Amino acid sequence: MEVTRELKRKLRVQNTIFYTLFSLLIGVLAFLSVRYEVTTDVTLNRRNTPTENSLALLKTIDKPVVITAFVTSGNDAVRREVARLAGLFQRANNQIKLKYVNPETEPGLVRELGVTVDGELIVTFGGRTEHIQDLNEQALSNALQRLVRGGQRWLAFTEGHGERQPHGATPQDYTQWVQQLENRGIKTRTINLVSDKHIPKDTTAVVIAAPKRKFLPGEVTQLRAYLEQGGNLLWLSEPGPSRGLEPIAEQLGVELLPGTLVDPQHDYVGFKDPRFIVVSDYVFHPITQQFAFDTIFPEARGLEANDNSDWEHEIFLESLPRVWAKTGDLGVELAFDKGEDVPGPLALGIAFSRNSAITGTTTDTEEDTNEQRVVVVGDSDFVSDMYLGQGGNLDLGLNIVNWLGRDELLMAVPTKNNVDRTLDLSVTMVRGLTLLLLGIVPIALLAAGGRIWWIRRQR
Amino acid sequence: MSGIWVIAGREIRSLFLSPLAWIVLTVVEFLLAYLFLGQVKLFLSVQPRLAGMDNAPGVTEVVVAELFRNTAVIALMVIPILTMRLISEERRNQTLTLLFSAPVSMAEIVLGKYLGVMSFFAVMWAMVASMPLMLYMGGQLDLGMYAAGLLGGILLVGAFCAAGLYLSTLTLYPAVAAISTFGLLLLLWVIEWAGKVGDSVLNNILTYISIMHHYESLIEGVFSSADIVYYLLFIITFLILSIRRLDARRMPH
Numbered sequence: 153m154e155v156t157r158e159l160k161r162k163l164r165v166q167n168t169i170f171y172t173l174f175s176l177l178i179g180v181l182a183f184l185s186v187r188y189e190v191t192t193d194v195t196l197n198r199r200n201t202p203t204e205n206s207l208a209l210l211k212t213i214d215k216p217v218v219i220t221a222f223v224t225s226g227n228d229a230v231r232r233e234v235a236r237l238a239g240l241f242q243r244a245n246n247q248i249k250l251k252y253v254n255p256e257t258e259p260g261l262v263r264e265l266g267v268t269v270d271g272e273l274i275v276t277f278g279g280r281t282e283h284i285q286d287l288n289e290q291a292l293s294n295a296l297q298r299l300v301r302g303g304q305r306w307l308a309f310t311e312g313h314g315e316r317q318p319h320g321a322t323p324q325d326y327t328q329w330v331q332q333l334e335n336r337g338i339k340t341r342t343i344n345l346v347s348d349k350h351i352p353k354d355t356t357a358v359v360i361a362a363p364k365r366k367f368l369p370g371e372v373t374q375l376r377a378y379l380e381q382g383g384n385l386l387w388l389s390e391p392g393p394s395r396g397l398e399p400i401a402e403q404l405g406v407e408l409l410p411g412t413l414v415d416p417q418h419d420y421v422g423f424k425d426p427r428f429i430v431v432s433d434y435v436f437h438p439i440t441q442q443f444a445f446d447t448i449f450p451e452a453r454g455l456e457a458n459d460n461s462d463w464e465h466e467i468f469l470e471s472l473p474r475v476w477a478k479t480g481d482l483g484v485e486l487a488f489d490k491g492e493d494v495p496g497p498l499a500l501g502i503a504f505s506r507n508s509a510i511t512g513t514t515t516d517t518e519e520d521t522n523e524q525r526v527v528v529v530g531d532s533d534f535v536s537d538m539y540l541g542q543g544g545n546l547d548l549g550l551n552i553v554n555w556l557g558r559d560e561l562l563m564a565v566p567t568k569n570n571v572d573r574t575l576d577l578s579v580t581m582v583r584g585l586t587l588l589l590l591g592i593v594p595i596a597l598l599a600a601g602g603r604i605w606w607i608r609r610q611r
Numbered sequence: 612m613s614g615i616w617v618i619a620g621r622e623i624r625s626l627f628l629s630p631l632a633w634i635v636l637t638v639v640e641f642l643l644a645y646l647f648l649g650q651v652k653l654f655l656s657v658q659p660r661l662a663g664m665d666n667a668p669g670v671t672e673v674v675v676a677e678l679f680r681n682t683a684v685i686a687l688m689v690i691p692i693l694t695m696r697l698i699s700e701e702r703r704n705q706t707l708t709l710l711f712s713a714p715v716s717m718a719e720i721v722l723g724k725y726l727g728v729m730s731f732f733a734v735m736w737a738m739v740a741s742m743p744l745m746l747y748m749g750g751q752l753d754l755g756m757y758a759a760g761l762l763g764g765i766l767l768v769g770a771f772c773a774a775g776l777y778l779s780t781l782t783l784y785p786a787v788a789a790i791s792t793f794g795l796l797l798l799l800w801v802i803e804w805a806g807k808v809g810d811s812v813l814n815n816i817l818t819y820i821s822i823m824h825h826y827e828s829l830i831e832g833v834f835s836s837a838d839i840v841y842y843l844l845f846i847i848t849f850l851i852l853s854i855r856r857l858d859a860r861r862m863p864h
Binding site for chain 1: 658
């Protein structure tokens with residue numbers, strides 16, 4: 153065959169047409185494969201499938217959800233975990249979008265949004281946000297649930313009696329706790345019961361945090377009316393006088409026991425001061441459900457609920473039996489004064505609830521709207537800036553507020569039973585494996601290669 | 612079609628009759644076994660802590676997935692060395708002309724060579740895949756996840772080899788073929804990093820093109836038709852390009 157200029161030109165044209173059509177075909181096939189993608193979770197552990205509770209929630213979402221992940225470049229392990237978690241939800245609902253932000257290149261944004269952890273997620277839905285620091289399905293499901301339920305959450309702190317301030321400057325105040333709450337979309341305000349005639353209607357819960365002055369009778373009347381109308385309350389008490397709040401205690405059916413809790417084995421726990429009370433076992437309650445941390449209460453008082461009210465109560469924090477309430481001076485030697493001191497175990501936190509006759513104050517439309525909730529804790533320091541970082545204090549503080557706002561673990565994500573959870577290899581077995589994989593097998597392979605080389609050399 | 616098997620058999624013989632294949636197998640086995648055992652020891656040491664966690668990662672996730680990821684890294688380095696000489700050496704030794712005159716089509720030559728080199732990697736994968744099975748001495752594996760990862764690994768190696776085969780048709784010099792294969796594969800590997808920020812169409816395309824993106828989801832046990840199709844398209848594209856390349860070469864010029 154003679155290759156003429158004409159033939160070469162024809163070949164070139166033919167080639168161009170072929171490559172154009174070919175790349176187009178591949179592109180279209182690739183596009184179609186993505187468009188009509190079918191995915192299956194083939195793991196026995198179902199690790200790539202959301203649990204039924206999460207799936208039910210995801211079905212209700214029909215507006216875009218944006219998950220912004222703050223991951224530093226190079227942190228591949230966290231990035232992978234983020235992608236896995238987001239993928240879990242994205243496969244079930246295509247309204248969920250994931251985008252990455254490198255906190256190193258966006259320090260301003262990080263400060264503005266209050267991102268503190270590498271791998272933190274901010275979930276945005278309908279203009280509201282939730283921060284997630286634990287990368288697991290439970291946390292993401294609960295955040296979504298709170299976002300979907302909607303309604304702004306407001307905590308109203310009473311002021312005018314020397315209470316702890318939501319934005320105060322001393323270590324006794326609640327600046328950090330409030331910051332964490334705001335990261336989760338819960339806003340705070342202060343209310344003065346003397347000058348403000350009404351407690352705002354959209355208040356999720358009123359917070360009374362360790363008042364140092366007496367409440368005026370008029371203020372107490374207003375609080376009582378608030379409770380009568382179905383309002384939620386968080387009462388953080390301290391040892392000492394009850395500051396005119398006796399009527400509230402009576403209404404709830406709670407008794408503030410005298411004395412300060414002391415732990416005779418404080419040295420053993422690691423505190424110099426016997427008034428540091430550690431709680432590590434939790435009663436089953438939504439607030440402390442799946443709680444795995446110790447919580448620390450400096451200077452706390454004991455509580456007791458009586459059945460003289462229409463409230464149902466549940467103790468969710470209880471001291472160890474060895475703890476008792478000391479009424480007098482601590483003295484040099486810590487000793488139990490019979491007849492004066494109150495023996496333990498003592499309740500530190502009690503949750504009250506009742507079905508309110510009047511519709512709740514929030515804008516929810518769910519069935520449980522009518523349940524009214526009150527939490528009384530015999531300590532106010534555990535969420536203060538000074539002690540918030542101790543053990544699980546922050547989580548406890550957040551859980552209490554979530555429970556009051558009826559945003560508690562609505563989504564208990566059941567544990568999946570992994571088939572490959574355990575690996576039971578003895579030291580000898582590991583040694584045997586090492587010998588086999590790093591000794592016998594490589595030597596055998598080398599020997600095979602060497603033999604072939606030897607045979608070929610002989611030829 | 613029998614031409615394919617003849618070519619593949621010839622390729623396999625020449626591979627396994629040279630010490631190179633055995634040395635490559637030894638090095639790969641040793642490196643991967645070392646990393647594998649490290650991961651096993653890591654799991655054994657964190658196991659008490661994992662026991663207290665809900666939904667903690669299991670053996671398959673910690674040990675097997677990591678082994679498969681490491682295998683991809685090793686494959687990236689080894690494959691260019693084994694595919695570089697597929698066509699270019701034949702061209703250098705002037706043996707390609709002999710092949711051309713034999714009664715086999717270009718497609719048979721390309722597919723035969725491809726199957727030949729793939730059978731070597733089948734041996735390599737069999738070695739890698741047998742390591743996790745030894746853990747049955749003391750536990751269980753999530754076999755679904757394991758199988759998906761294995762399938763992904765074979766497809767990944769198939770894609771690497773197809774690209775290497777094509778680049779070997781382009782040049783006379785095996786070293787050039789090896790370096791360019793390595794460069795192309797590495798580019799396809801890291802291209803995703805550019806696509807990770809933002810959410811534009813271009814970024815989505817870059818993420819789609821990325822060769823590891825699809826492997827990762829298979830390793831994690833998500834079996835997606837799009838990922839499988841991606842690898843098949845990748846392999847078919849480079850095989851067809853190789854066939855056309857050789858066809859053009861057969862033309863007198």
